[in-house]
Amino acid sequence: MDISAVRAYGAQSQTQPLTIMTTTYAVNVSGIAPSTTEAQLHDFFTFCGKISSIDYQGKTAVINFEKPSAAKTALMLNGGTLDGATLSVTSDVVHEDEERSASREGHPIEQTDKPRAGIVAEILAKGYILSDHILQQAIEIDAKQGISKRFLNYIHSLDTTLGARALGPDQTISGKLQTSVNEAVQQAKAVDEQKGFTKTATDYYAKAIASPFGQKVRAFYTTTSKQVQDIHEEARRLAEQHKAEFHKSTSPAPAAEGSSVQLEPVKQAAPADV
Structure with missing residues (x-):
C-alpha cells in the first residue's frame, strides 16, 4: 500500500469528530390517548427521573x-392514567437499581434518589390517577431495595440543621418531636411561629419536618414500613403545598382577613427540584 495514502487516511481520520456512546x-x-402531547408524556414520566429522549409515535412511545x-420506576406506573387513558x-429488558453512594454535603438530591x-x-x-395496586408496588420496592443512603443523609442533614437553629447545638427536630404526640405538635408549631421556617424555607422537606406533621413526614420518607393510606396522606400534604405556592x-396582594380563595388542583406538572 502506498505510504502516502496511509498518511492521508490517518490525517483524515484525526479530523473526524469523536462519537461518544x-x-x-x-x-x-x-395506550396513549390521541390528545396526549409529547410534552405531557415528558411531564408525567419525568417524575421517575431524567429523560434522555422520547420517540413518540402517536399512540405509542419509547421513553x-x-x-x-x-426506567424501573416507570415500569411501576403500568396501569397509571394520563389524559383519561390507561397506560x-x-x-424488553430488566432494569435494576444502580449502586448509589451516600451524598456529599451540598450535593443536590435527584429524583431517582427519592423513595418510590x-x-x-x-x-x-x-x-x-394511580391505582392502589401501583402504590402497593412502590411500598414493596422500597421494602426490598431500602431507602437510598443519599436520601437518608439528605433528610438527616435537614433534621440536624433545623434542630440546631431552632433548639440549639446537637439537637434534632425529630428527636424533640418523639416525646409525645401532643408535645410534638405544640413544639413544631412553636418552632414554626418563632423561626418562620415554613415561610422562608424553599425546600419542601425542610418545611414539612418543621411542621406539626414533622414526625409523620420524616418517618414516611426514611422508613420502609408504610401503608397505601400513608401515601395518600403525603400526597394531600404535597397538594396543599402546591396550592399555597400557586x-x-x-395573588398580587394578600387576601383580606376572613376571605377564602378556592383553587383548582395543579395538574400534570413536573416534580420540583429539591
Whole structure:
C-alpha cells in the first residue's frame, strides 16, 4: 500500500469528530390517548427521573431514561392514567437499581434518589390517577431495595440543621418531636411561629419536618414500613403545598382577613427540584 495514502487516511481520520456512546434505559408506552402531547408524556414520566429522549409515535412511545432506576420506576406506573387513558408500560429488558453512594454535603438530591412511595405521592399530588395496586408496588420496592443512603443523609442533614437553629447545638427536630404526640405538635408549631421556617424555607422537606406533621413526614420518607393510606396522606400534604405556592405566585396582594380563595388542583406538572 502506498505510504502516502496511509498518511492521508490517518490525517483524515484525526479530523473526524469523536462519537461518544451513551447508554440509555428504555421503556415502551402504549395506550396513549390521541390528545396526549409529547410534552405531557415528558411531564408525567419525568417524575421517575431524567429523560434522555422520547420517540413518540402517536399512540405509542419509547421513553429513554438516563438511569436504570428511573426506567424501573416507570415500569411501576403500568396501569397509571394520563389524559383519561390507561397506560401500558413495558420493557424488553430488566432494569435494576444502580449502586448509589451516600451524598456529599451540598450535593443536590435527584429524583431517582427519592423513595418510590415518595415519588408516587408526588404524582398523586399533581392530580394524576394511580391505582392502589401501583402504590402497593412502590411500598414493596422500597421494602426490598431500602431507602437510598443519599436520601437518608439528605433528610438527616435537614433534621440536624433545623434542630440546631431552632433548639440549639446537637439537637434534632425529630428527636424533640418523639416525646409525645401532643408535645410534638405544640413544639413544631412553636418552632414554626418563632423561626418562620415554613415561610422562608424553599425546600419542601425542610418545611414539612418543621411542621406539626414533622414526625409523620420524616418517618414516611426514611422508613420502609408504610401503608397505601400513608401515601395518600403525603400526597394531600404535597397538594396543599402546591396550592399555597400557586396562590402566592398568582395573588398580587394578600387576601383580606376572613376571605377564602378556592383553587383548582395543579395538574400534570413536573416534580420540583429539591
